[in-house]
Amino acid sequence: IMPLHPDLLFSLSLPDSPSPYSLRVFATLVANRCQVINALLSTGMQEAQTGVINIYEAPSLAAFIRLLQYIAADFVKLETIDDAVQMLELGNLYSLSDLIKLCEGSLLRLVNPDTVFALLCYAENYHLELLRSTCYSLLLRSGPAILAKVLSDSPGAENVCLDISSYSSSEGTDNADEQQLSALPEEVRLAFAAFAKENLHIYKNELPSASDAL
Secondary structure, X not given: OOOOOOOEXXXXXXXXXXXXXXXXXXXXXXXXXXXXXXXXXXXXXXXXXXXXXXXXXXXXXXXXXXXXXXXXHOOOOOOXXXXXXXXXXXXXXXXXXXXXXXXXXXXXXXXXXXXXXXXXXXXHHOOOHHHHHHHHHHHHOXXXXXXXXXXXHOXXXXXXXXXXXXXXXXXXXOHHHHHHHHOOOHHHHHHHHHHHHHHHHHHXXXXXXXXXXX
């Protein structure tokens, strides 16, 4: 039977707050939906004895409240890249695989030429395979200048030989694209170069627009 009053306290250390912020919830509700929290509340653990769980890695108060909403209702609304990335952090911290998939789905809807470089980094950092392949596909449609930039700026990528002489694209590239590409971590550019080597032939023909592919 669930108690009449919340019986578990989360003490949050937040980046923009000098003192912890407290949130009270029902222990039974969150423990049943989250195995990590359930383990913390197991017999013999300090958290089980004190009824307090200290959180030192919450990206923001809003993100942690969204996490609790997700645990309670199996749903959370993510409108921006920051919303989804903050929930990804918490999803990984608490081993919530369904939440991670939900975040990836939200990020997929936000892939476009302006966001693709940032989202590719998140895809690599959080091992989001579908988001990674979607970003790769959009970059390959950007044209030979992007591919040449990948190879020329990535030590070790000289072994990834691409024939881009017959490659054509309706989408152009500019200096801003090349600057963003150069700013990508080395391992991200090398991974993209390897993907391009294996898949460039698929993108030589006309493809659907980015919105159609998502």
